Amino acid sequence: MSAEKERSLSTQKAILKLIPVFRKYGYEGTTLSMLSQASGLGKASLYHHFPQGKAQMARAAFDYIGSSFEDTVLEPLSGKGEPRERIEAMCCSLKEFYDNGRNACFLAIMSFGEADNLFHDLVKQKLKTWIDILAQVLIEAGIEANQAKDRSTEAMMQIQGAVILVRILDDTTLFKKLIENLPAQLLD
Amino acid sequence: MSAEKERSLSTQKAILKLIPVFRKYGYEGTTLSMLSQASGLGKASLYHHFPQGKAQMARAAFDYIGSSFEDTVLEPLSGKGEPRERIEAMCCSLKEFYDNGRNACFLAIMSFGEADNLFHDLVKQKLKTWIDILAQVLIEAGIEANQAKDRSTEAMMQIQGAVILVRILDDTTLFKKLIENLPAQLLD
DNA sequence: GTCTATACACCGATAGAC
């Protein structure tokens, strides 16, 4: 279930438009003009929704994506089926979430430069949580705890790397292949 | 051997000072004021060395690091020993090059936002070349060509991911572990 | 080859009308 802060509907709609801008240009590469254009709102209107400005917009985008990740990618992990089936469901959602690797990962985006100063602990916390959740399922599948955490961490690492290589090489096949092999790699 | 463009000694010394700034803050997060301070040169002096401005500074940093990567990391691969020994030598250099994962990868840094617009083909070309060079050694070691390329690509992916996770989690152990296991993963 | 001084656009952010 999502931990999204309550927001007016119009604010939520604005956040959806801001996300792709931050995703593509990063925190510092994103300007209020871009955000204004993407959202269809004037700069002053953005400040109505986000009084603390750009940092708050980035934070809102981050939170939204985090909730979305939890609801779509992690949620299947806490289902009722066999661990393998749940992990396969996660991988399926993962492909969509990252658009086969074309979407930059917000965690990576927000771990650079000024964004790192602003959000380091938040990003670290999120990543650790997600690693733990995945590891928990592996433990449930009978894998020893340390091993489970290592494999979970390794998977996150590969996903991060795959997203970068997809962007550089303009080729989504290696992301697809990664995801295809992920269940076996995690469980066997 | 390096393909570095010839430059005056003072220009080369300046480039060395610029690199850490771009590495840490990315292309758009880096300002001329930062570069001026880091290099100890006034902004106008930077323009003497790099008439096309910030883009040229980033390009020079990119080229310098590329040459450095070739000279220190890839060079051992073309030595005379056994493939395994050469790959182990590469891994050793790799650890130093990335400072155990604390250094962001310039390829990743330059694949975002405006830098991507400026340098996309250049970055892509470099990465492809490096993947090919590593794959070539694997082929020499008796691995089938497609398999060799896949493993080489996978290694690059893991390195990229590891660098990101090190930065987010403030923990270099997973980078070290990755490098430790790399020779076996590539060859066995 | 380095500097000071400056040009001018755009940055993030705010005031205040509607």
Place this chain on the structure above:
DNA sequence: GTCTATCGGTGTATAGAC
């Protein structure tokens, strides 16, 4: 809740003295 207009600051880049 959105807008136009504008602020002060900083961005990249240049001119020109030394």
